[in-house]
Amino acid sequence: MIDLDDPLINGYLRRLIGEDGITLIRNMPEGEVTDEEICNVLNPLKSASKEADDKVKKLKAEIKAAGESQADVKKLEKDLKKAxxxxxxxKAEAVGEYEITLNTVRKILFILYENKFTICRRERDANSGWLTFRWQINMDGIDYQIEREKKKLYRNLLKRKEYEDNNVFYVCPQNCLRLVFDEATETDFICPICGEDLVFEDNELFKQLLDTRIAEFGDMPR
Structure with a gap:
């Protein structure tokens, strides 16, 4: 099992599936499970409330079906009152429980599937044709995925640094936009949005920040 408290893993998964997704992985039952079973595990109080409501509905249906059998009706009504x-x-206990909805569970599972972090098996009911998805967590490839993301970020930082090094920038004092020199000359150094005069931007501090961030990657190949 992966260490969800590892800052690198936690940060990567948080960006991918959010806090609800991390909660799902922490509480995912062993073996193959349906999305509804996962949802019940994540929302135990609301699941218990639904089961209690279903029991009430079932007893009401049984009372209706009992017809004229007074003995059966009397017993069922007693059970119904208790239920x-x-x-x-x-229902009262479930009021304060934070809910991770079934739609959210399904969205998280499919995002994980797209990133090869779940195994999904489909079952089709022979009578109804209804498809049931059975899920199982498989995080074996997370180190590889994180490494890919690191390389992607590193390349993007290098490209941004090159862009900042090779251009002169002018900005609107009202923060409308940021233009390179050639773009600024086309507008006569006037902001096309608000009409303010554009001013030169010194981006040295930003370039230093980029250098610092790039240096954190060590000797990663370009």
């Missing part, structure tokens, strides 16, 4: 109290209690 309704339990449902009210479960």
């Amino acid at each position: 309704e109290k339990e449902a009210e209690k479960a």
